[in-house]
């Protein structure tokens with residue numbers, strides 16, 4: 001697994017495609033309830049000091065399978081808001097997002113000199129388990145502030161201090177896999193949700 005900068009035109013296209021899918025964007029927030037993330041918007045985000053993004057790959061090559069980011073990076077208050085999405089469905093539920101997130105947090109604390117990183121998850125989003133596995137602490141519940149299909153849901157708020165972050169050991173944490181013959185990059189549109 002590698003973390004790579006988001007700086008190539010084909011990667012802006014790819015990631016924008018992932019984030020435009022409802023299965024991903026319904027859990028995220030890029031401001032103004034904006035469901036359409038364009039490659040141009042991603043490029044602007046990638047150039048801004050207030051954002052920090054990395055794509056992550058699987059083990060065997062440099063093909064991106066997901067995206068991780070910080071929004072609202074504040075260099076004065078040394079804080080940022082973490083988010084992520086797995087783009088290639090055939091690589092979900094194999095531990096990639098968790099291990100990539102753990103390495104991303106190390107990078108963000110070290111490179112940006114952040115003191116604290118916060119995040120949130122919509123109440124029933126299973127990603128909560130990943131957030132907790134990464135060491136984030138639950139700090140509250142923001143009620144009925146996130147709409148999916150016209151219904152309001154609560155957001156669970158979390159934070160993690162630099163001093164609390166412990167990078168997961170990939171060899172120890174990721175379970176060995178049986179062969180994933182179906183895990184072909186080009187199959188993404190054919191995979192079930």
Ligand SMILES: CC(C)(COP(=O)(O)OP(=O)(O)OC[C@H]1O[C@@H](n2cnc3c(N)ncnc32)[C@H](O)[C@@H]1OP(=O)(O)O)[C@@H](O)C(=O)NCCC(=O)NCCS
Nearest residue numbers: 024027084085086092093094095096097098127129174175
């Ligand atoms: C949330 C999301 C990024 C998770 O991606 P993922 O790559 O499937 O995550 P992981 O594989 O690391 O973890 C998922 C599960 O796989 C399990 N897993 C499966 N095989 C594994 C292996 N070989 N090694 C370790 N864990 C494995 C993990 O234990 C984890 O279990 P859990 O359900 O108890 O948490 C993805 O579902 C997504 O993009 N969702 C839509 C956007 C979203 O919700 N973003 C988060 C907003 S807060």
